[in-house]
Structure formats: structure tokens, C-alpha cells
Amino acid sequence: MASSAYPTDLTDATIALLKDLIRNACVNDLTADSGQEFRNADTLERFFADAGEAGIEVRAQRFEPHPGRVSIAFTIDGTDPAAEPLTLLGHTDVVPVDEAKWTTDPFGAEEIDGRIYGRGATDMLYITAAMAAAVRDVARSGTRPRGTLTFVGCADEEARGGLGAGWLAEHAPNAFSWRNCLSEEGGSHLPVADGSDALVVVVGEKGAGQRRLTIHGDAGHGSAPHGRDLAVAKIAEVARRVAAITPDVTRDEPWPGYVRAFRFDEATEQALLDGSDYSALGKLERYSHAMSHLTIAPTVLRAGGAINVLPSTAWLELDIRPLPGQTQEDIDALLTDALGDLAEEVEITHLITEDATLSPTSGPLYEAILATFDEFFPGVPVVPTIAAGGSDLRFGRRKGGVGYGFALHNRSETLGSVLDTLHSHDESVAVEDVELTARAYRSLVGRFVG
Incomplete structure (x- = not known):
């Protein structure tokens, strides 16, 4: 050997x-x-x-x-x-x-x-x-x-x-x-x-609900935009509305047990459990927010190619991570509600989708x-x-x-x-x-x- x-x-x-x-x-x-x-x-x-x-x-x-x-x-x-x-x-x-x-x-x-x-x-x-x-x-x-x-x-x-x-x-x-x-x-x-110790074990992971949101407008010459339906302006408004979504904090384990493991005072603990203030967690604030919510991150934006041409199509891609129990239908409903009067103009395409x-x-x-x-x-x-x-x-x-x-x-x-x-x-x-x-x-x- x-x-x-x-x-x-x-x-x-x-x-x-x-x-x-x-x-x-x-x-x-x-x-x-x-x-x-x-x-x-x-x-x-x-x-x-x-x-x-x-x-x-x-x-x-x-x-x-x-x-x-x-x-x-x-x-x-x-x-x-x-x-x-x-x-x-x-x-x-x-x-x-x-x-x-x-x-x-x-x-x-x-x-x-x-x-x-x-x-x-x-x-x-x-x-x-x-x-x-x-x-x-x-x-x-x-x-x-x-x-x-x-x-x-x-x-x-x-x-x-x-x-x-x-x-x-x-x-x-x-x-x-x-x-x-x-x-x-x-x-x-x-x-x-209180200075005591606790060890972490990972028992699960969030899923994937990637989406592409596509919107259409008028093509035309960049020198004469008056009266045009501008795809870039509309996709910017789509991005603003998506970024304003505030999903509910989960009530399911392991989130409550994780919060209680820190042994904060009652007021701090409650602020974490209801998702109103994560600042007590310091370096763990961003991760803990992600652990307790469905998250939506706008990551890719595309529109146009030539500076003198009004693009007729624009799209926004979203990295969405659902928690256990949250479905792809839940994600689409959340997006549609946030888009409001723009919802009928936005095409929602599923990219990578996986349950938590x-x-x-x-x-x-x-x-x-x-x-x-x-x-x-x-x-x-x-x-x-x-x-x-x-x-x-x-x-x-x-x-x-x-x-x-x-x-x-x-x-x-x-x-x-x-x-x-x-x-x-x-x-x-x-x-x-x-x-x-x-x-x-x-x-x-x-x-x-x-």
C-alpha cells in the first residue's frame, strides 16, 4: 500500500x-x-x-x-x-x-x-x-x-x-x-x-425564491423623451417599492429560543422577539434579522445599452430567502401586494426556487x-x-x-x-x-x- x-x-x-x-x-x-x-x-x-x-x-x-x-x-x-x-x-x-x-x-x-x-x-x-x-x-x-x-x-x-x-x-x-x-x-x-457561554448548532437553512421582475415601456430616441412611458423610471419605482417591503418576524423556533439564549433583560428580549430592534445583538444584528425574516435583496438591475436609446424593457433581480414553512406562493403574494397599482405591468419570473x-x-x-x-x-x-x-x-x-x-x-x-x-x-x-x-x-x- x-x-x-x-x-x-x-x-x-x-x-x-x-x-x-x-x-x-x-x-x-x-x-x-x-x-x-x-x-x-x-x-x-x-x-x-x-x-x-x-x-x-x-x-x-x-x-x-x-x-x-x-x-x-x-x-x-x-x-x-x-x-x-x-x-x-x-x-x-x-x-x-x-x-x-x-x-x-x-x-x-x-x-x-x-x-x-x-x-x-x-x-x-x-x-x-x-x-x-x-x-x-x-x-x-x-x-x-x-x-x-x-x-x-x-x-x-x-x-x-x-x-x-x-x-x-x-x-x-x-x-x-x-x-x-x-x-x-x-x-x-x-x-x-451575563458573560456565560452557549454553543451554536445549525439545524436548518433558509430556502431560495429568486425572482426577476420585468417591466416594459416605450422605445425611442434619447433626445426626445417627452410623453414616453419610461421603462427605467418604472423599474426604479418597482425597486423602491420592493425595498420597502417589511416581512413579519417569525414566531417559530428556533428564533425564540435563540433570542432567549442571550439572557437579555425583558424589554430587550421582547424587542427582538417582535422584530422591532436588533441593535442589542451587535455584530449579529444582520444575521439575526435574516434568521427571523423572509429577506428580499435587490441585487441585479438591467436596462438599455446605448445612451441615446430609450430602452423598452428593464428588469430587476431579487435574491429572496424564505424561512421554513414559507412557500413560493407566499413570496409572489408579498411582491404583488407591494407593487400595488404597478402589479399588472410587472412580469414576475421564477429563477432558482427551493424550499427551506x-x-x-x-x-x-x-x-x-x-x-x-x-x-x-x-x-x-x-x-x-x-x-x-x-x-x-x-x-x-x-x-x-x-x-x-x-x-x-x-x-x-x-x-x-x-x-x-x-x-x-x-x-x-x-x-x-x-x-x-x-x-x-x-x-x-x-x-x-x-
Whole structure:
């Protein structure tokens, strides 16, 4: 059996793998030919090269729906077909960078003052590396788990998984189990008002309700606009009305439990529960608003081409994120109501639409998460949250499984500080958090699959 040339120690191996994944620069710019995650798939194959030396077979499967867009799965079959399986969904692509805004090499994986810098360090290559290291460590232990254990390095997560987990769920649904899945993010700390601690676990994520609003007007020469029905003026009014929409705050969990976990005074707590004032949450204000509301963000505006021509068509695109239980029909009704007397003139086109997904705060995998958190931070309460963005977990939930965001951070890393790092310039992760996450995954794997 070939040697992987990676350290055998769990945490050393995780750090070495993380640095290589960053250096591979699998940048996904949302086009089919970007990403080229085959580089990280090849690295993961080398990482697992010696995993079978103790006699435990690790089955590798590669999937390439488009040239270079490779996802890869490594599976250790369990000894008991009736035991609960576990699948760890890591993604291997990263978002683009504005190199001029970085003070370090975005693909250098430099370690400076206890942090590893590089695009994807937080989102989510440190978790991907920890997952891979935990599964490799199980194989090297020489003892097969009772339940089947799989690690998947997914391509294309940053473009909503059409060439990654989404493709796998549709075209290779039986390649591994979707019954119990873990992915990004979790294990950061809440800045509780009384100074005590609380840990975050992600139990769901918002959906997608992307829309294009199109309006028509009169064509004509730019030198004679008098009396024309101006498409640009109308789309500006459409944008103003859409931006003024104020959806109701949710009354459903996990929002109320999340608010109460901060232990604010009664007046502050009530202001948060009814959505009237988020300022007490500081860095978490924007995220918390998104967690408690359907959100509508105007992001793309198009009209015209030549400066001397009145365009006859203009459109506005909206990034809309519904909460669990909110339907696409609800979104259309909200938009129509806001448009008022313009509604009959506006064509509403559905773009990407996906319902929100939510897993229960109960069951074997959730209990294993709670027990693992308690091992590392004894007695600290765990607070369920919903991710404002998307992850590959939604595909498992839609196939009837459960999925949770799981990692682990040191006490100083709050939910706000972690969220601020995602997709940022000089993205980085604390070495301590890489080590904690690797140890936490190894512990949870042992606890859940035996």
C-alpha cells in the first residue's frame, strides 16, 4: 500500500491537509468550467492512500459530471447493516478573491500568529479537512465501525451544488447514505449578556425564491423623451417599492429560543422577539434579522445599452430567502401586494426556487452532537440556529434524512466573528479551531457509528 506522506497524528494531518486544499485554489466563479475540484479530489486520494494499512477497506468513488468538476467519496462499510450510518459532507470549492485587497497570498496557506490564512480556510476547508482526517483515523485504527461511515468531498457547493451534492442526490442517490449528514457550520459561541457561554448548532437553512421582475415601456430616441412611458423610471419605482417591503418576524423556533439564549433583560428580549430592534445583538444584528425574516435583496438591475436609446424593457433581480414553512406562493403574494397599482405591468419570473429545510432537535445524531459538545465544553447549553445561506445539507434533508452544521471553536470565537470571516478578505481560521474541530469530529464519529 502506498504511503500518503501525511502525518499520522489526527490534528497534524488535518492541518497539513487543510493547507494543501487551500493551495489547490479550486475557485468557483459560478461558471461550469471553473472550480476544477479535481485538484482537491486528487489531494484527498493521496491523503487516504495509506488508510487501509491496518486492514480496513476504504472504498473510493469519483464523480465527474463536467470536466474537472470532481466530487469524491470515501466509505468504510459498517459491521452491522442495521446500525445508523453517518455521512460527512465537506465541500472542496471556494469563492473568488480580490487579490489587491488581501495582505497575504490568498492561496498561500500561510500560518501567522496562530491562524491559517487563505481563501476557503473557514468556508469550509478546515471542516472538510477535519472530516477527512477523522475518517482516515477510523480506518487506521484497525477497527471497523458498526455503522457505515462516509466522507464526501463535494464540488460546486458555492454555486448551489448543481455539479456537486445536488447532482449526486439526483444521479447517484445510492452512492452513499443521506440518512444522517453533517456539514458546515457550527460550534461557535454566543456572546451571552451575563458573560456565560452557549454553543451554536445549525439545524436548518433558509430556502431560495429568486425572482426577476420585468417591466416594459416605450422605445425611442434619447433626445426626445417627452410623453414616453419610461421603462427605467418604472423599474426604479418597482425597486423602491420592493425595498420597502417589511416581512413579519417569525414566531417559530428556533428564533425564540435563540433570542432567549442571550439572557437579555425583558424589554430587550421582547424587542427582538417582535422584530422591532436588533441593535442589542451587535455584530449579529444582520444575521439575526435574516434568521427571523423572509429577506428580499435587490441585487441585479438591467436596462438599455446605448445612451441615446430609450430602452423598452428593464428588469430587476431579487435574491429572496424564505424561512421554513414559507412557500413560493407566499413570496409572489408579498411582491404583488407591494407593487400595488404597478402589479399588472410587472412580469414576475421564477429563477432558482427551493424550499427551506429543517431538521429536528431530537434523534440519535442530534443527541450525539449534544454529547460531543458537552465533552469539550461541559455544561454549556446548545442553541439551535438556522443558516441564512445554503449548504449541501439541504439535499440530504430533502431525501428524508437529517442534517446538522457541526464544527467546534475556542471560547473566544463567537458566531459573529465566524460569520464575519466567511468570504472576507484575509479569510483565516485559528489553528486551535482546526484542532478542536478534528478532535470533535473524531469523537462524534466514534460515539455515533461505534
